[in-house]
Amino acid sequence: MLTAGLLGLGTKVFPAGSPVPAPAANQAPAKSGPLAKAEVLHWWTSSSESAAVKTIAEAYRKAGGTWVDTAIAGADQARAVAINRIVGGNAPVAAQFNTTKQFQDLVEQNMLNNMDDVAAAEGWDKLLPETVLNVIRIKGHYYAVPINLHMQTWFWYSKAAFKKAGIVKEPSTIDEMFAALDKLKAAGLVGLAHGGQAWQETIVFQAMLANVGGKDLSLKVIRDRDAKAINSDAFKNVLLAFKRMQSYIDAGSPGRNWNDATAMLISGKAGFQIMGDWVKGEFAAAKQTPGKDFGCIAGFNSTAPYLIQGDAFVFPKTTVEPVVRAQKLLAKTLMTPSVQVDFNKLKGSIPIRSDVDTSSMDLCAQSGMAIMKDKSRVLGISEVYLTPDQNGALQDILT
Missing domain, CATH: 3.40.190.10 (Periplasmic binding protein-like II)
Structure with a gap:
């Protein structure tokens, strides 16, 4: 387990x-x-x-x-x-x-x-x-x-895909994000553009931990490996959210590179991608502009951890x-x-x-x-707190 x-x-x-x-x-x-x-x-x-x-x-x-x-x-x-x-x-x-x-x-x-x-x-x-x-x-x-x-856990979305699915408002909560994913799926689009590689799975997990669980739970689970936190109902909700995200991924996901997943947003074939801000370079290379062609969400509340590396x-x-x-x-x-x-x-x-x-x-x-500027929101990613061997073990668990 x-x-x-x-x-x-x-x-x-x-x-x-x-x-x-x-x-x-x-x-x-x-x-x-x-x-x-x-x-x-x-x-x-x-x-x-x-x-x-x-x-x-x-x-x-x-x-x-x-x-x-x-x-x-x-x-x-x-x-x-x-x-x-x-x-x-x-x-x-x-x-x-x-x-x-x-x-x-x-x-x-x-x-x-x-x-x-x-x-x-x-x-x-x-x-x-x-x-x-x-x-x-x-x-x-x-x-x-x-x-x-x-920052690894940005939520990127395609304006073109949103338009096709009839989504008129950027989601501001996790529940609204899942509702948007359901609409994208119903419209025949890929909800979450994702590459089934271990490090990408870890990013999605950390995004759920940060936005569903929050800062304190994130630190207790990743940095402290606290047994009480890991067995808590709050963490179970994180795991349920992580599992639910898998239902919006297409069959071509295994082994897909991150930039190929970004291309799915650029073409309007997929709605969301959870990935670091390096994806902006791919949008820029495709002559797409933030706010016009795609959107970016750092977190779903004003206290969501900002996970840096x-x-x-x-x-x-x-x-x-x-x-x-x-x-x-x-x-x-x-x-x-x-x-x-x-x-x-x-x-x-x-x-x-x-x-x-x-x-x-x-x-x-x-x-x-x-x-x-709000230092209370700044946390490291899992690799900041775990040795390479420990982080590899985490990836093995998630995949």
Whole structure:
């Protein structure tokens, strides 16, 4: 049973590997001199993601660096390649991870360079959300450079599909959302565009937990694995809502990529998609506009948790000065205000820095940034509180 499986997550431990050495001391700022070519390993391969990462590459080149692009489709696959190469002694200059515990084991094995001097010079402690700092700052050292903030559990809807189904009002409650899904299904449309992949199932589950269960229950279930909460009637209602969502998914769902599900909204074949704000990049690539062609709902009440995560780059351990200089130049470039805005407008996310001018960003981004000001609503996704092994176990339970 799902409840029993969640209780068992507390016993999952990420493999410790070899004995853990002491954390690396703060590296001194790299002296000026030649730069190594920077091979950057990432998983941004969709049309919108490719356009977004090019803004970073171009800014890095303008700053004097040489960007060598290594794009690997699929986040899990890209991380596996990065870890294998780091462990095998053939590391890229930088590798993409999510702003979660995904890279914690690499830190514990002393396989990453820290960016302490860059963090100090840029004042990260004042610029970045506490939830993010708690992930990238380990034992006082900064081991990842975040580039953005994503919220995973947005409810996206197609205006064209709504019109076909006779839905005239954006749903403002969970009950209204289910009523809209029923109308979409009755009109012969797909209610929920969804990809039957483990990580996408987790997103739908977290959306139900956040919007049906609320903040306190979310923390008790995911962070604390509290037995009383997991066996409560409130959590049973979450599970019923999650199960009900499955009835609005089409037969072609298994294995479908997230961007292919988004295409179903773009074409008007489906009504809703529950997915992170990176889908905006796909809408933008299709020349669709928020508020006109599609809508975005962050939550169904004013206290619904805003579940954040993001993308970050880590820098494999090296003492080779040209490589260290390339790493630190990239770290600085990633945090440049203009890069933050240009990248995130194309990626669909919002800037990680709190001091950049975001007036040119779309209405969904503006809504998200307004919610971010209410710190009581900001929570991490499951991977912020669970080790990779625990999160994998959660996905296994849900699928």
